[in-house]
Amino acid sequence: MKTFHIEAPSKQLDAALTEKINLKTKPLGALGVLEQIAFQVGKIQQTLSPQLNNPTIIVFAGDHGIAEEGVVNPYPQAVTAQMVYNFVQGGAAINAFSQLNNIKLEVVDAGVAHDFDPSLPIIHTKIAYGTANYRLQKAMTDAQRDIAIKAGAIIVKSAFEQGSNMIGFGEMGIGNTSAAALLMSYFTQAPIEDCTGAGTSHNNDLLQRKIEVLKSVQAFHANITSPLDALATFGGFEIAMMVGAILQAAELKMVIVIDGFIVSTALLTALALYPAVIEYCVFAHTSHENGHQALLRNLAVKPLLQLDLRLGEGTGAALAMPLIQAAVAFLNNMSSFAEAKVSNIES
Ligand SMILES: O=C(O)c1ccc[n+]([C@@H]2O[C@H](COP(=O)([O-])O)[C@@H](O)[C@H]2O)c1
Numbered sequence: 464m465k466t467f468h469i470e471a472p473s474k475q476l477d478a479a480l481t482e483k484i485n486l487k488t489k490p491l492g493a494l495g496v497l498e499q500i501a502f503q504v505g506k507i508q509q510t511l512s513p514q515l516n517n518p519t520i521i522v523f524a525g526d527h528g529i530a531e532e533g534v535v536n537p538y539p540q541a542v543t544a545q546m547v548y549n550f551v552q553g554g555a556a557i558n559a560f561s562q563l564n565n566i567k568l569e570v571v572d573a574g575v576a577h578d579f580d581p582s583l584p585i586i587h588t589k590i591a592y593g594t595a596n597y598r599l600q601k602a603m604t605d606a607q608r609d610i611a612i613k614a615g616a617i618i619v620k621s622a623f624e625q626g627s628n629m630i631g632f633g634e635m636g637i638g639n640t641s642a643a644a645l646l647m648s649y650f651t652q653a654p655i656e657d658c659t660g661a662g663t664s665h666n667n668d669l670l671q672r673k674i675e676v677l678k679s680v681q682a683f684h685a686n687i688t689s690p691l692d693a694l695a696t697f698g699g700f701e702i703a704m705m706v707g708a709i710l711q712a713a714e715l716k717m718v719i720v721i722d723g724f725i726v727s728t729a730l731l732t733a734l735a736l737y738p739a740v741i742e743y744c745v746f747a748h749t750s751h752e753n754g755h756q757a758l759l760r761n762l763a764v765k766p767l768l769q770l771d772l773r774l775g776e777g778t779g780a781a782l783a784m785p786l787i788q789a790a791v792a793f794l795n796n797m798s799s800f801a802e803a804k805v806s807n808i809e810s
């Protein structure tokens with residue numbers, strides 16, 4: 464696999480950032496979580512006056528071999544490609560939210576089981592027409608996984624070179640809550656029941672069967688040898704590309720906005736390879752998908768929003784970006800007690 468150079472941000476400015484935040488005209492700590500975000504962004508950028516430029520969301524789409532069977536997903540596999548057209552035409556939730564919040568949106572064919580016209584405004588990096596069915600074999604070869612990681616990295620590098628320093632990732636892939644559940648169970652060691660949710664289903668009818676199927680998949684792949692092997696075994700291509708994307712964004716010291724359940728399992732994979740990545744991540748929301756809460760607890764992180772979203776596409780990230788911008792705005796634009804001649808208490 465491509466290697467990345469990822470270091471935790473220096474602690475050099477920690478004290479100065481804390482002091483700058485504490486001396487703003489507000490009771491100590493009164494901006495709550497926004498204070499933590501302001502501190503984190505200042506630390507990532509190693510400045511007391513951080514700037515967020517060209518916020519970008521990249522949606523990776525990919526199909527999953529198991530989805531053809533319809534045993535773990537209520538919607539047909541064809542919806543993945545249909546939603547890609549919807550993204551291109553501007554009709555999805557992520558289009559509405561990114562347009563509202565001035566976020567640049569890019570759509571990637573990571574491995575959709577459909578041929579898209581090359582002239583469409585899609586990043587065409589298809590690895591294959593969906594992954595293989597992991598009930599029968601590994602979802603992808605090691606070579607496909609490595610190509611996917613590299614492709615995700617190249618896409619992020621290009622966004623960075625176009626001036627972006629805050630990036631979020633979204634995904635679209637019928638069946639991908641199953642891949643995500645398998646990855647979460649592997650990385651957190653939690654039983655598959657605790658990692659499996661209803662996905663796109665609106666009732667729990669499917670859930671028990673989904674858990675049984677995923678248990679049998681775990682038994683079939685009992686000898687996973689490494690985090691990268693887990694990624695190749697369970698897939699999908701959109702998740703593998705997000706692993707590369709997250710790693711590249713951390714290497715470039717970008718602010719990484721983590722969306723829902725599936726993106727979080729890409730992050731688990733990235734963290735198993737490079738633990739310092741966590742320092743670059745802001746967690747957008749707690750998904751309604753069973754498992755996400757436990758995953759976030761496992762990482763000891765607290766997301767910004769709790770909206771019971773379970774859509775994916777990067778929608779939570781798009782909604783959280785203005786809050787991150789608000790944190791940076793107060794750090795840059797609020798007066799200190801001294802500047803505004805407001806009386807402070809002795810600290
Ligand atoms: O982001 C989430 O937390 C999330 C939770 C549940 C479902 N999804 C989306 O639903 C799709 C996968 O659902 P499923 O039931 O086909 O596995 C996929 O396109 C995801 O973007 C996303």
Ligand SMILES: Cc1cc2nc[nH]c2cc1C
Pocket residue numbers: 538542546634635636663774775776
């Ligand atoms: C319609 C639809 C839209 C989605 N967006 C992300 N995952 C999705 C799954 C479905 C089924």
